[in-house]
Amino acid sequence: MVVSVRDVAAAASVSVGTVSNVLNRPEKVSPDTVERVRAAIAELGFVRNDAARQLRAGRSSSIGLIVLDVRNPFFTDVARGAEDRAAEDGMTLLLGNSDENPDREGAYLDLFEQQRVHGVLISPLTDDLPRLERLRKRGTPVVLVDRESADRSYSSVAVDDVVGGELAVRHLADIGRRRVAFVGGPSSIRQVVDRLEGARRAVEATPGMTLEVIETESLTVLQGRAAGEQIRERPVSERPDAIFAANDLLAMGVLQALKMLGTVEVPGDIALIGYDDIDFASAAVVPLSSIRQPASLIGYTAVDLLLKEAAAGSEFTPEQVTFQPELVVRESTRA
Amino acid sequence: MVVSVRDVAAAASVSVGTVSNVLNRPEKVSPDTVERVRAAIAELGFVRNDAARQLRAGRSSSIGLIVLDVRNPFFTDVARGAEDRAAEDGMTLLLGNSDENPDREGAYLDLFEQQRVHGVLISPLTDDLPRLERLRKRGTPVVLVDRESADRSYSSVAVDDVVGGELAVRHLADIGRRRVAFVGGPSSIRQVVDRLEGARRAVEATPGMTLEVIETESLTVLQGRAAGEQIRERPVSERPDAIFAANDLLAMGVLQALKMLGTVEVPGDIALIGYDDIDFASAAVVPLSSIRQPASLIGYTAVDLLLKEAAAGSEFTPEQVTFQPELVVRESTRA
DNA sequence: GGCAGCGACTGAATCGTTTCGGCGAGGCCG
DNA sequence: CGGCCTCGCCGAAACGATTCAGTCGCTGCC
Secondary structure (H helix, E strand, O other): OOOOHHHHHHHHOOOHHHHHHHHHOHHHOOHHHHHHHHHHHHHHOOOOOHHHHHHHHOOOOEEEEEEOOOOOHHHHHHHHHHHHHHHHOOOEEEEEEOOOOHHHHHHHHHHHHHOOOOEEEEOOOOOOOHHHHHHHHOOOOEEEEOOOOOOOOOEEEEEOHHHHHHHHHHHHHHOOOOEEEEEEOOOOOHHHHHHHHHHHHHHHOOOOOEEEEEEOOOOOHHHHHHHHHHHHOOOHHHOOOEEEEOOHHHHHHHHHHHHHOOOOOOOOOOEEEOOEOOHHHHHEOOOOEEEEOOHHHHHHHHHHHHHHHHHHOOOOOOOEEEEOOEEEOOHHHOO | OOOOHHHHHHHHOOOHHHHHHHHHOHHHOOHHHHHHHHHHHHHHOOOOOHHHHHHHHOOOOEEEEEEOOOOOHHHHHHHHHHHHHHHHOOOEEEEEEOOOOHHHHHHHHHHHHHOOOOEEEEOOOOOOOHHHHHHHHOOOOEEEEOOOOOOOOOEEEEEOHHHHHHHHHHHHHHOOOOEEEEEEOOOOOHHHHHHHHHHHHHHHOOOOOEEEEEEOOOOOHHHHHHHHHHHHOOOHHHOOOEEEEOOHHHHHHHHHHHHHOOOOOOOOOOEEEOOEOOHHHHHEOOOOEEEEOOHHHHHHHHHHHHHHHHHHOOOOOOOEEEEOOEEEOOHHHOO
16 A cells, blocks of 8 residues: 555645645645644654655656676765765765666666766766767756866866876885886776876986886776786896885785785885775785875766756756875875 | 546547546556557657645655765665666665755655655664654555664664674774774664674673774764874874774775874774775775675665565565675775 | 736646557458 | 458546635625
């Protein structure tokens, strides 16, 4: 037996319109009617049907967020920030996990479109985004997270990854390292490319410094371990004296391979720096130097822009927010 | 301009019912009509409105999952398993994060109820669950995750935490430790209580073994660090010679306090074992011994039970699945 | 006393999809 | 050739909340 507004209305001897008003604009209804309706609601155990509300409203009160990897604490932090801001306006966050897979990304975008979400936050995998265009045509705001749109036509919240990469490698140069290996991939991910670009710049600015690129298939601990093993198996003379990993998960994998499964000293033989500064980085075998990004602030700001855009409607000018990354030095790159 | 089935029907010169059939039972429609309707859909860029479908269907195709802490990798693993199983049936997972806070838990349950979710998966905080009762009365299946219901009236997927606690402390006894401290809390969380109970049993079974309880406010790295600092500041003679932390996050915090911020050797001075065996445990300063739980399998199985219950309807007998935990020995408890 | 204005409430229309009884055309059989 | 069945399609009803034009009764003012 389902209880609808109609049942409540009958029980309280009022019309359905009044019940709706009690629910949404109680100040428009006389106090004792409010009282009576509330009592009926409680007695019947009435709970609003969100689907019906959304159907009428034309869109849902959820915001979709698509991240590259839920298991990466960086993204769960972003999600937390986003959720907090969403909750301030009584909205819900729908979390989708693309796993760096364009098909999954597409599936979530389709899903969000069917749900008529209030807006979409996404760390897009590629540049080719017809689906995002379609969403926007429908009037659904889209905000890019951790990435800027090439033509600035989308709002975005990002951290300057080129600067971050530069910071990391300049730091490696400062502690005297010259043969740097960059571990990261795939190169379809913008963050990876930008961090590498930053690394290149720092290398070029430092006489005698060389850069080697070890490409991985994804940004996971497992892939990092594989890369670390590859380095460990080389003759000592061919090993780099410093490694810059595209994120902390990779760095932790590299660390496991070098130090725990092998006998390479960090930072003695090879210095190591990661990216994101996740909580666990500081608790690693060798506490990990990293590039810090304000993860939850990114999420918070992204939802903020999204809601602003949703409220403004069509005459909205996309806004790009860029945060600056910050170097965090720990044991793994101590001179 | 919104495109509805009606527009598609007009464009393809068929009725709305036929469009719906093309969408849901194409085999009931003649091939060339299907073709024509599909073309119209593509041309108009029609996307189904989920709210309307749900309204008609009476419930949504989402499954709600409420976890104690999204930032705990154990729960994200559970969520992944759940999502995988849900996707097999074309369903979506709604992830809610109670943060060990009953108000937030309640807010998510309300939300899920309004959304008329297909079912709810929950790691409940307390025993007092009138809201769960209400959901079930409405016909919404509820499956307890990582917890059994006292009266077996709910389906559940759990790991035997008492056995897990026993395993951990028996192992500490085996490597010769006798003064054990249990770090964990709050005691409103069943998992904590059960693991402690297991610890007690192992202690009682070992002559000369003592157990001290250091209660924490939550199961986080920060709280673990606080507990570790408290131990570090004691005179050496009053310190335990082994610590069993109620989860790996706590254990990592304890480890930071003892070894990185202090000079206590692990396992030399104090052996340390955690619980959950999260990925990061093996990459800690001192690789962490732990009690492994099949996280993603738990999530997968939970959704499986949920869907079975949803399909069976009222004549369903709740089912309890219990997995056995497993001891994983690493550096932190090496003799 | 008449009338405008206001507050409280009503109830039908609406959102977009699915379902289902029904209808017409064509084929098959006796 | 009539009756019956099947197939393909039609279109109205239903899901449940919200909205809005409109009704009713009362107050206050001229």
